[in-house]
Amino acid sequence: MPDFHKKAVFFDADGTICDIEKGTPASAVEAITKLVNNGHEAWLCTGRSRSFVPDYLEKIPFTGMITACGCTIEKNGERLFNKEMTPQQAWHSVEVLRRYGMVPVMEGADFMYYDKDEYHTGVNWYADLITKALGNKWRPIKGFEQDLHINKVSSKILPGSSPEKVCEELADYYEFIGHVGEGLAGDTIEMIPKGFSKAVGIAAVCRIFDIAHEDTIVFGDSNNDISMFEFAQTKIAMGNAAPGIKKLADYVTSDIFHYGIRNGLEHLELI
Known part of the structure; x- marks a missing residue:
């Protein structure tokens, strides 16, 4: 390919390249x-x-991974960066979420923490699938109250809970992304440390590895992909994407299980 020009393509996971039930x-x-x-x-x-x-x-030959909405970055299996909340901030977050009737799922680079009597299939239909997928990377909150090593939080909104009050009390810690009635995330508030996002993670990777902005391409489908769609040069939305993502896209490919990734990459003439 005499006119070859290297691109960096960033792929969201759920709804873009994988499904929690179907892989x-x-x-x-x-x-x-x-x-x-x-x-x-x-x-x-x-x-x-x-x-x-x-x-x-893990079996896909990714160059690297940006996880937890930009909080953890690795390349070729080596962890380069990991932003954690302090254990005190993490436990305070649990207390506030419980006070206002929400269910805390505390997400870290090495472990996820939640109590199974609190976070179960009655709250979230795929809670058991998460536990199974995590294996020995699941930990209860109980017993680790002062030793929570987390990057971010996902909290389920239950009937009668007060997500507005949660967001108000924890506004100094987090940015909030609402997934209300949206696909996989259901009624969830995603809580990301202030100053972090998928776009921040991509920008850091571009800076560290000298990737030009014009060579950045993103594939995504949900509201937590908005920041990377606003950042990247070229944006590809999945056919199953949320309306706001499709609106930002340069091209809408087919959905995840109808060759969406393959068709998008072929459209860009990268494969």
């Missing part, structure tokens, strides 16, 4: 592998914490 379609694995074999970079850029990256994503 990753073979076509997406093949397409990303081909992308890398063609000399480009492929980065996972997910709201999931590093501890919640499942085996089937």
Whole structure:
């Protein structure tokens, strides 16, 4: 390819390259592998914490991973950066969430913490799938109250809870992304440390590894992808994406299980 120009492609996880029940379609694995074999970079850029990256994503030959909405960065398996809340901030967050009737799921790079009598399939239909996927990376909050090592929080909104009061009390700590009635996340408030986002993670990777902005491409589907869609040069929305993401996109590909990744990369002439 005489006119080859290396691109860095950043892929969201849930709803973009994987599904919590069905895993990753073979076509997406093949397409990303081909992308890398063609000399480009492929980065996972997910709201999931590093501890919640499942085996089937580990097997994709990503150049690196940006996890927990920019809080953790690694390349070629080496962790380069990890922003943690202090244990005091983490425990205070749990107390505030419980006070206002919400369920805390505390997400860290090495462990996720939640109590199974509080976070279960009655609250979230895929709670058991998360526990199964985590294996020994699950820890209860009980017993670790003063030893929570977390990057971010996902909290389920229950009937009668007061998410507005939670956001007000924890506004000094976090930025908030609402996933109300939206796809996989259901009725969830995602709480990310102030100053962090997927876009911040991508910008850091570009700065560290000298990637030009015009060479950045993102694939995504949900509200926590908005920041990276606003940042990147080229934006590809999945066919199953939220309306706000489609509005920001340069191209809307097919959905995750109808060759969306492959079709998007072919459209960009990268594979």
